[in-house]
Amino acid sequence: MAHASSYQPTSSFGQWLDARLPVGRVMHDQFMTFPTPRNLNYWWTFGGILTFMLAVQIATGVVLAMHYVPTPEGAFDSVETIMRDVNWGWLLRYSHAVGGSMFFLAAYIHTFRGLYYGSYKAPREVLWILGVLILLLMIATAFMGYSLVWGQMSFWAVTVITNLFSSLDAVIPGLGTKLVQWIWGGFAVGAPTLNRLFSLHYLFPFLIAGVVVLHIWALHVPGNNNPTGIDVKGPRDTVPFHPYYTIKDGFALLMFVLLFAVLLFYAPNLLGHSDNYIPANPLQTPPHIVPEWYFLPFYAVLRAIPNKLMGVIALISSIAILFFVPWLDTSKVRSTRYRPIYKWFFWVFVVTAIVLGYLGSQPPEGWYLIFGRIFTAYYFLFFLVVMPVVGLLEKPAKLPGSITESVLGPDEPLPLSVPKARQREQVL
Numbered sequence: 001m002a003h004a005s006s007y008q009p010t011s012s013f014g015q016w017l018d019a020r021l022p023v024g025r026v027m028h029d030q031f032m033t034f035p036t037p038r039n040l041n042y043w044w045t046f047g048g049i050l051t052f053m054l055a056v057q058i059a060t061g062v063v064l065a066m067h068y069v070p071t072p073e074g075a076f077d078s079v080e081t082i083m084r085d086v087n088w089g090w091l092l093r094y095s096h097a098v099g100g101s102m103f104f105l106a107a108y109i110h111t112f113r114g115l116y117y118g119s120y121k122a123p124r125e126v127l128w129i130l131g132v133l134i135l136l137l138m139i140a141t142a143f144m145g146y147s148l149v150w151g152q153m154s155f156w157a158v159t160v161i162t163n164l165f166s167s168l169d170a171v172i173p174g175l176g177t178k179l180v181q182w183i184w185g186g187f188a189v190g191a192p193t194l195n196r197l198f199s200l201h202y203l204f205p206f207l208i209a210g211v212v213v214l215h216i217w218a219l220h221v222p223g224n225n226n227p228t229g230i231d232v233k234g235p236r237d238t239v240p241f242h243p244y245y246t247i248k249d250g251f252a253l254l255m256f257v258l259l260f261a262v263l264l265f266y267a268p269n270l271l272g273h274s275d276n277y278i279p280a281n282p283l284q285t286p287p288h289i290v291p292e293w294y295f296l297p298f299y300a301v302l303r304a305i306p307n308k309l310m311g312v313i314a315l316i317s318s319i320a321i322l323f324f325v326p327w328l329d330t331s332k333v334r335s336t337r338y339r340p341i342y343k344w345f346f347w348v349f350v351v352t353a354i355v356l357g358y359l360g361s362q363p364p365e366g367w368y369l370i371f372g373r374i375f376t377a378y379y380f381l382f383f384l385v386v387m388p389v390v391g392l393l394e395k396p397a398k399l400p401g402s403i404t405e406s407v408l409g410p411d412e413p414l415p416l417s418v419p420k421a422r423q424r425e426q427v428l
């Protein structure tokens with residue numbers, strides 16, 4: 001959101017630099033005085049948490065890579081060496097593995113927050129699209145990272161997922177097989193595959209970091225959405241980012257890190273699969289190949305469709321459909337808070353995503369498969385039918401006159417706790 005800069009460098013070096021490369025000014029204007037809606041709730045703290053988690057993953061990953069050996073003979077043992085012989089190696093490795101789960105937890109909460117409050121609607125479409133791009137990059141990165149352990153689940157997950165490309169044989173015979181062999185660098189998952197997965201797993205987090213910069217830039221042009229979904233109408237509706245949201249984000253981050261620490265120190269393997277402690281064996285397929293928990297809903301969608309090519313198309317569509325959400329939702333109102341009918345469909349969608357996650361962890365047979373199909377159908381109907389149709393038919397509830405009104409009520413006097421200078425500004 002454009003606002004006048006109040007940055008005044010005090011030191012002569014600060015003034016010198018400001019005239020040449022105004023990084024201090026940009027940081028001050030974008031992260032100190034940036035006008036932020038006064039009513040943001042705790043769901044708005046996850047962007048900062050995600051930024052922190054990205055930094056944790058990069059920092060721990062870079063040091064892990066110093067000890068990791070990307071060969072089929074060395075990979076599994078090097079991970080065990082990190083766990084047992086490298087100083088603080090267990091902490092590094094568990095922080096990175098549990099950190100991956102925490103990163104996805106935060107990303108899903110952040111995405112559902114955006115869906116609930118309509119943060120994808122104009123003028124924030126590009127911001128949303130960049131977010132979906134980050135999600136795709138995160139999925140690719142986590143998949144490649146998991147393969148590096150070279151345990152049974154790693155190896156067979158790579159085999160299953162890379163094999164999906166062979167479904168293209170149904171379009172052009174031979175094309176899929178050629179593509180898979182090109183990805184593998186041979187006729188089976190092996191040394192060249194592992195080496196390229198390692199190389200790309202190292203590269204992608206830096207691509208994510210680049211897209212995050214664009215994401216935050218695209219956020220700071222229109223400014224934040226807020227729980228009411230209505231636009232900022234004047235200075236009364238906002239507070240400076242610092243100290244109001246630095247404190248709130250800091251507190252939320254602390255709580256999040258506490259949860260992270262509980263998992264990390266008391267149950268580091270809770271979310272993992274025990275089969276990944278068995279070294280990869282290309283001659284023995286595990287009875288149930290399951291991905292990490294954060295991929296399970298998509299895995300359920302893949303297996304709900306009996307045809308391989310159609311299953312792959314459904315899998316890709318289940319994520320790609322998010323790109324089109326700004327145009328699928330026809331409602332004039334952003335926040336679901338004021339959408340009495342859509343609200344129900346939204347919560348059924350949340351339940352659907354969780355149930356699909358459970359179904360993805362079960363064998364694709366009997367009732368699991370039938371429910372998998374029903375919930376997959378609702379997953380797509382939500383985007384393709386509910387969003388456009390309910391948006392047109394529903395009569396939204398009455399919106400508050402302004403963000404301030406939604407916080408203080410229509411005729412509330414300003415609270416005494418508001419400092420004198422701010423009271424004056426708010427009365428003006």
Ligand code: HEM
Pocket residue numbers: 043044045046047048050051054107110111114117119120124127128130131132134135208212215216219223224225226322
């Ligand atoms: C590495 C991953 C990500 C990082 C570091 C990140 C960072 C941020 C930050 C710092 C904010 C502002 C604070 C907040 O609203 O929480 C934000 C806002 C936003 N993000 Fe993300 N984000 C990430 C992933 C995503 C994803 C996956 C999506 C959606 C698919 C997304 C969609 C949005 C939207 C729509 C907003 C605007 C929220 C609003 O103002 O209402 N982001 N992001």
